Amino acid sequence: MVKFLQFVPLFLLFISCKDPGSKTEAKTERYNQSRLNRIATVQRDIIQKGLTGSNQVLIFKDGQIIYDSIVNSGLRGDENITDQTIFPLWSMTKPITTVAVMILLEEGKIFLDDPIEKHLPEMADPKCQHESGNTYPCTRSVTILDLLAHRSGWGYYPRKSDGQQVLLSDLWYKDLEDFSRSMVSIPLKFEPGSQYQYGINTSILGRLIEVITGKSLYEFLKDRILGPLEMHDTKFHLTDDEKVRLQPLLRNENGVINFYKHKYNELSYLKSSEVQLGGAGMVSTTKDYANFCQMLLNNGSFKGRHIISPTSVELIKTPLNPELENGTFTGCSTGFSLFILTDPVKDGTLSPKGIFGWGGYHGTLFWIDQKNNLFGLVMDRTSQPATDVFRKVRIATYQALN
Structure with a gap:
């Protein structure tokens, strides 16, 4: 040293x-x-x-x-x-997963006001946490919009591991279903939609994508985003x-x-690992991520390939x-x-x-x-x-x- x-x-x-x-x-x-x-x-x-x-x-x-x-x-x-x-992307994974959600929205497979339990039944009847620390039934469900905007009430939940504070690890869970179910036990810090709190929302959306498409998150991203954008070194x-x-x-x-x-x-x-965290889990190269940036700059297109619409880019x-x-x-x-x-x-x-x-x-x-x-x-x-x-x-x- x-x-x-x-x-x-x-x-x-x-x-x-x-x-x-x-x-x-x-x-x-x-x-x-x-x-x-x-x-x-x-x-x-x-x-x-x-x-x-x-x-x-x-x-x-x-x-x-x-x-x-x-x-x-x-x-x-x-x-x-x-x-x-190769660089770990961590939260620069989130925009990639967000684009995947926009694809499903454009195809009419989801709607922004869908309660999350419509697709992930285990998330029905969420609990909210009062300032006193007591929990109570939330007045409404978490929606897909809440997750996209980080207004669900879920944050990040670091743990101590080998004496170090670890922000998030895929080794804590068996797969994305296990990850999603584990979040259910954590009370929301506020009523869904009422405040902003950055957290694990996009990784929950990764599980949503798996359920909607019947594919692993990585498979869907490869098919619809990473492949068309020639991002061959971007993976989990x-x-x-x-x-x-x-x-x-x-x-x-x-x-x-x-x-x-x-x-x-x-x-x-x-x-x-089957825990492909859509909010944090990818690695990439400069060239690969530059292609993703170019697509966003071009309102959803790359080398003539349509990924999402200009309307979706405007929305995100x-x-x-x-x-x-x-x-x-x-x-x-x-x-x-x-x-x-x-x-x-x-x-x-x-x-x-x-x-x-x-x-x-x-x-x-x-x-x-x-x-x-x-x-x-x-x-x-x-x-x-x-x-x-x-x-x-x-x-x-x-x-x-x-």
């Missing part, structure tokens, strides 16, 4: 930067390439501050990649990012070969920067909840597991009102900007807060737009 501050002056010598302009011809009338290249300075800065290790930023505009830069840290225990590097499991490609996790432990390949995965990523990015007052998405409301920028002044990054996106537990981030025909994607793996990273990358991006 090496104290982080002891090697800060030296590690800059080992940073490698992929040529940001290597994959595109600059359209100078749409953006300033020299300003855009300042993002590399941001990428180095967040390494120096111990916010992340090796990281990649990709900016796509007007049908082409205008910036694609990998900055490798050279820190002991970290690994260089390549086009084959890792083979032995793929484990080698997994990016290490940065942890700041009492001022010491350490990297861990598998110790803090929390999820098993076993191919045999509709602000539904009060603005978040602090954290990564300050100045934003939330929709269906997406942030939507509602107050550009409070956000302070030059980003226009209406951009939308989300992030993951281990530092991955994306945003879609349909006004400027642009999306941005940040891929890294860190346990550190992502607020500074996300703000600085966006500031550098929008400073470059003419």
Whole structure:
């Protein structure tokens, strides 16, 4: 172990930067390439501050990649990012599952006001919890809309495992049915639909998809989303070969920067696991997730392939909840597991009102900007807060737009 501050002056010598302009011809009338290249300075800065290790930023505009830069840290225990590097998506799994729900909605197989027990009978007669701690029968059922908007009353329920706080693990359950039934025993923190609380809602929707389609969640996602979007490295499991490609996790432990390949995965990523958590469980590559972002930017289509309708894209990015007052998405409301920028002044990054996106537990981030025909994607793996990273990358991006 090496104290982080002891090697800060030296590690800059080992940073490698992929040529940001290597994959595109600059359209100078749409953006300033020299300003855009300042993002590399941001990428180095967040390494120096111990916010992340090796990281990649990709900016796509007007049908082409205008910036694609990998900055490798050279820190002991970290690994260089390549086009084959795999990242845990954690909550960036949620938008993928949400799109799957939109497919079922478009096909008339579900309705937003469906009570969840219509499809998952075990969830009938939910219990709510009073502020006093006492429970009582909720006045109404949880609906599909409540789950999509994180207004069900279910949150996250971390557990202690080997002395560590674990947010969520597939090893706690036999399959998604077992997961769903286990949630029934947890009282809702408030009346369904009355408040916002981020939590396991999208993973319950993953079970709903299984019941409606008669397929595993992964099979349905492959058939309707991952296959058409050419996201062949996006899945719920890792083979032995793929484990080698997994990016290490940065942890700041009492001022010491350490990297861990598998110790803090929390999820098993076993191919045999039947607990495919639609709110947290997938891994992916930069290229794969960029294809998903491109589909959202294009109002539901990718290379002429229809995934969902523009109406569905509009629906998932509709602000539904009060603005978040602090954290990564300050100045934003939330929709269906997406942030939507509602107050550009409070956000302070030059980003226009209406951009939308989300992030993951281990530092991955994306945003879609349909006004400027642009999306941005940040891929890294860190346990550190992502607020500074996300703000600085966006500031550098929008400073470059003419």
